[in-house]
Amino acid sequence: MPTILTPPEIDRRHDRGTDRHLDVNDGDNGGRRPPTDKRTGGNGDGENWSNRPQGRRGPRERLSAARVGLFFALGGDLMFFVALVSIFFVDKSSGHFDAYGVYVHSWKATVIPEILWKNTAILLLSSLTAEIARQRMFDEKLAMDEWLGLGRPVSGRAGIWLGLTLVLGSMFLAGQWMAWRQLAAQGVFFSSSMSSHFFYLITVTHAVHLFLGIGALIGALLVLWRSRSMLTRQVLVDGTVWYWHVMGVLWVFLFALLEFGQ
Amino acid sequence: MKIFSTHHRIIGFGYLLISSIAVAVGTGLSLVMRLHLTWPDWSLPLHGPVLPEEYLALVTMHGTLMLFFVLTVAPQSGFGNLILPAQIGTRHMAFPRWNAAGMWLMLVALLVLLSAFIVPGGAPIGGWTAYPPLSESSLAGPGQGFGMDLWLASITLFGIAGTISAVNTLTTIVKLRCEGMTWERLPLTVWGWFTAAMLSVIAFSVLLAALVLLFCDRHLQSGFFVPANEWINGVMIPHRGDGSPLLWLHLFWFFGHPEVYIAVLPGMGLTSMVLANFARRRVFAYKLMIATTLLIGLLGILVWGHHMFVAGLNPFAGTVFSVASLAIAIPSAAKVLSWIATVWGSKSKQIRLTTPMLFALGFVSLFVTGGLSGPILAQPILDEYLHNTFFVVAHFHLIMAMAGVFGLLCATYYWYPLMFHRQLSEPLGKVHFWCTLAGAYATFLPMHLTGLGGEPRHYAQLNGIVKPANDLLSATMPMQRHITYSALLLAVSQVFFFWNILKTARQPSMTEENPWQATTLEWAPQPADEDELIRVYREPCQYGARGESFSPQWKPEIPLQHEAE
Numbered sequence: 001m002p003t004i005l006t007p008p009e010i011d012r013r014h015d016r017g018t019d020r021h022l023d024v025n026d027g028d029n030g031g032r033r034p035p036t037d038k039r040t041g042g043n044g045d046g047e048n049w050s051n052r053p054q055g056r057r058g059p060r061e062r063l064s065a066a067r068v069g070l071f072f073a074l075g076g077d078l079m080f081f082v083a084l085v086s087i088f089f090v091d092k093s094s095g096h097f098d099a100y101g102v103y104v105h106s107w108k109a110t111v112i113p114e115i116l117w118k119n120t121a122i123l124l125l126s127s128l129t130a131e132i133a134r135q136r137m138f139d140e141k142l143a144m145d146e147w148l149g150l151g152r153p154v155s156g157r158a159g160i161w162l163g164l165t166l167v168l169g170s171m172f173l174a175g176q177w178m179a180w181r182q183l184a185a186q187g188v189f190f191s192s193s194m195s196s197h198f199f200y201l202i203t204v205t206h207a208v209h210l211f212l213g214i215g216a217l218i219g220a221l222l223v224l225w226r227s228r229s230m231l232t233r234q235v236l237v238d239g240t241v242w243y244w245h246v247m248g249v250l251w252v253f254l255f256a257l258l259e260f261g262q
Numbered sequence: 263m264k265i266f267s268t269h270h271r272i273i274g275f276g277y278l279l280i281s282s283i284a285v286a287v288g289t290g291l292s293l294v295m296r297l298h299l300t301w302p303d304w305s306l307p308l309h310g311p312v313l314p315e316e317y318l319a320l321v322t323m324h325g326t327l328m329l330f331f332v333l334t335v336a337p338q339s340g341f342g343n344l345i346l347p348a349q350i351g352t353r354h355m356a357f358p359r360w361n362a363a364g365m366w367l368m369l370v371a372l373l374v375l376l377s378a379f380i381v382p383g384g385a386p387i388g389g390w391t392a393y394p395p396l397s398e399s400s401l402a403g404p405g406q407g408f409g410m411d412l413w414l415a416s417i418t419l420f421g422i423a424g425t426i427s428a429v430n431t432l433t434t435i436v437k438l439r440c441e442g443m444t445w446e447r448l449p450l451t452v453w454g455w456f457t458a459a460m461l462s463v464i465a466f467s468v469l470l471a472a473l474v475l476l477f478c479d480r481h482l483q484s485g486f487f488v489p490a491n492e493w494i495n496g497v498m499i500p501h502r503g504d505g506s507p508l509l510w511l512h513l514f515w516f517f518g519h520p521e522v523y524i525a526v527l528p529g530m531g532l533t534s535m536v537l538a539n540f541a542r543r544r545v546f547a548y549k550l551m552i553a554t555t556l557l558i559g560l561l562g563i564l565v566w567g568h569h570m571f572v573a574g575l576n577p578f579a580g581t582v583f584s585v586a587s588l589a590i591a592i593p594s595a596a597k598v599l600s601w602i603a604t605v606w607g608s609k610s611k612q613i614r615l616t617t618p619m620l621f622a623l624g625f626v627s628l629f630v631t632g633g634l635s636g637p638i639l640a641q642p643i644l645d646e647y648l649h650n651t652f653f654v655v656a657h658f659h660l661i662m663a664m665a666g667v668f669g670l671l672c673a674t675y676y677w678y679p680l681m682f683h684r685q686l687s688e689p690l691g692k693v694h695f696w697c698t699l700a701g702a703y704a705t706f707l708p709m710h711l712t713g714l715g716g717e718p719r720h721y722a723q724l725n726g727i728v729k730p731a732n733d734l735l736s737a738t739m740p741m742q743r744h745i746t747y748s749a750l751l752l753a754v755s756q757v758f759f760f761w762n763i764l765k766t767a768r769q770p771s772m773t774e775e776n777p778w779q780a781t782t783l784e785w786a787p788q789p790a791d792e793d794e795l796i797r798v799y800r801e802p803c804q805y806g807a808r809g810e811s812f813s814p815q816w817k818p819e820i821p822l823q824h825e826a827e
Contacts, residue, residue, distance in 0.1 A: 076463040083471035
């Protein structure tokens with residue numbers, strides 16, 4: 001994520017200060033400029049989005065703010081799972097002394113339903129389709145077509161892939177539901193044992209996150225369908241897809257922990 | 263004024279309103295506790311005598327309200343929304359709608375918490391730390407049933423709302439600083455908000471995980487925090503697993519210790535800026551102050567074990583936590599030295615002892631007084647005796663509660679012209695300050711002595727119990743009376759504050775742009791044009807040699823000559 005954290009020093013560029021070209025309309029794709037992130041601009045004379053006031057430096061600015069926000073939010077969320085996994089290891093190694101003074105280590109691993117392997121494959125595939133949708137949002141040729149008035153190819157192309165992601169994501173959640181049903185049929189419930197606590201805790205909290213992700217996908221699809229602002233569409237799709245990727249990678253770790261770490 | 267606004271100023275006022283409700287209720291609860299401790303037979307009007315379990319509920323709700331909804335919400339989210347955007351030169355926060363959602367969620371969290379008073383069984387009695395096994399079962403006492411569930415729900419909502427607010431703050435600081443506002447030029451208040459938000463993002467999530475597990479233990483028979491087959495009052499409660507309350511302590515204090523820094527870091531930043539502004543001198547060792555802010559934040563997440571020295575922690579782990587805790591004294595002492603050095607060289611003619619300045623000096627004083635008992639409690643061998651005594655209560659009330667409140671009052675007096683376009687009366691403000699300072703010290707200093715004398719926390723009654731505890735504890739009764747009178751004085755002193763606000767509200771609004779002659783960007787004149795470029799040319803706190811002249815961050819002229827040397 002190439003983010004310039006520090007705005008440029010004012011003192012270094014006194015020469016450009018006075019004849020700044022300010023235009024409310026052309027920073028956000030509403031006016032004359034194609035919605036691509038060409039830093040050099042096209043007007044000559046050193047016209048450059050970086051010279052504009054903060055908040056008007058082209059489409060990337062809001063996008064990168066959204067990404068930074070998502071980064072911090074996911075960082076916090078990751079701490080939630082770090083806590084869960086730490087407790088998993090603490091409880092896995094703990095035991096107690098029985099009435100005869102014998103140390104009892106009562107951890108019994110929960111057998112993980114086979115279907116989780118398929119679910120994992122589906123989730124990874126959904127990350128792939130999500131990424132293709134994200135790439136379509138930033139396809140310069142599609143954006144130019146749209147700017148020239150040739151329909152809404154960006155929304156169309158990205159929407160298909162995002163819709164596919166939605167289907168695959170729902171399939172993953174349905175698969176998780178089936179895994180819980182299978183365990184329940186075997187008589188393994190949340191309260192059965194220490195390791196079953198963790199199986200349900202980890203899969204359910206992750207599923208809640210994916211459920212929110214499904215909500216975000218639906219939101220992004222609605223925005224793709226309704227919104228005319230390229231920037232709004234890009235921000236929504238980009239944020240949703242990054243969130244989806246992180247949840248996918250997180251699931252791979254959590255699944256590996258449940259499958260091999262018990 | 264729109265109520266459902268996404269404007270950061272209105273959201274900031276909303277957060278301050280939430281804190282005002284919490285501080286009013288929390289103060290009331292503490293006075294009832296004091297009156298009951300001193301006169302156990304005293305009966306609360308419209309209620310009757312205070313029962314021991316009711317006393318515990320008062321303790322729990324006082325701590326929860328004050329720490330979560332006052333000391334965290336008001337400095338970080340309240341003033342963070344009111345002042346931070348203007349201070350870094352942006353016209354909006356990064357995510358206005360999320361910001362509004364966070365504020366409303368916080369209000370719901372407060373209402374859920376307060377509703378615990380009126381449900382059957384009443385408010386929870388397990389303390390704001392909710393240690394298991396007391397927090398595990400409704401059999402543990404009145405209030406540990408539905409009241410405790412409400413507490414869990416409230417703190418969960420608080421954690422989510424706090425995280426939203428912190429993410430918004432962080433993104434705003436990282437992405438929306440105006441032209442020329444480099445990291446070195448950020449006011450130290452912004453550094454305080456930044457570090458506190460960073461801690462919030464890290465710590466609140468861990469608290470959320472712990473709350474989820476506690477909920478499972480209470481309702482789904484899991485055993486994360488209690489061993490299998492727990493017996494309470496002859497009733498066996500089945501749990502699966504080999505859990506331990508120690509695990510809750512680890513998780514809770516991993517959140518709980520950063521929490522106290524979240525409460526006090528914005529106040530530290532503000533103190534630096536206010537001291538510099540009224541001493542008319544630059545902040546001594548500005549970059550070091552930035553570094554110490556971050557270092558306090560970093561060490562703050564590594565020292566949670568010092569709350570657990572007597573909880574059955576491995577002694578070697580205790581030593582590590584002890585060393586890390588003592589290490590916090592280094593950046594803290596560096597801060598105090600900078601505050602003193604900033605004010606020290608100020609000539610008597612140039613120092614301006616205004617009300618905000620007095621409250622900032624009061625912050626330093628309380629920070630030193632409360633801080634000195636920190637290294638004492640950070641040593642396991644001393645903590646062995648002092649743990650769970652009023653010595654600890656004295657320590658954290660001085661360094662966190664009173665310093666935090668002085669930070670908030672300093673912020674209110676200092677930024678009042680920005681908030682309401684009026685200036686609070688100086689004479690009334692000074693009376694308020696001296697009464698509050700005297701009340702704070704008179705209330706909390708003697709608690710060190712009663713603590714050393716053996717007074718435990720969470721005891722509803724100190725006299726009339728069996729010997730020899732009675733001999734020990736009833737000896738503290740004269741001191742208890744003194745503390746109670748002082749606490750009443752402290753509470754009544756706030757009348758001057760409200761009188762001041764009411765008096766000022768009738769006055770016409772002021773037109774002066776920068777009454778304190780401050781150098782930071784929030785005092786810049788309002789631009790006529792919404793699209794006008796905001797930019798910053800230099801670091802804050804640039805004053806002339808004798809303090810009359812000053813170069814605000816927003817003025818383009820060349821910095822003062824004598825400052826360049």
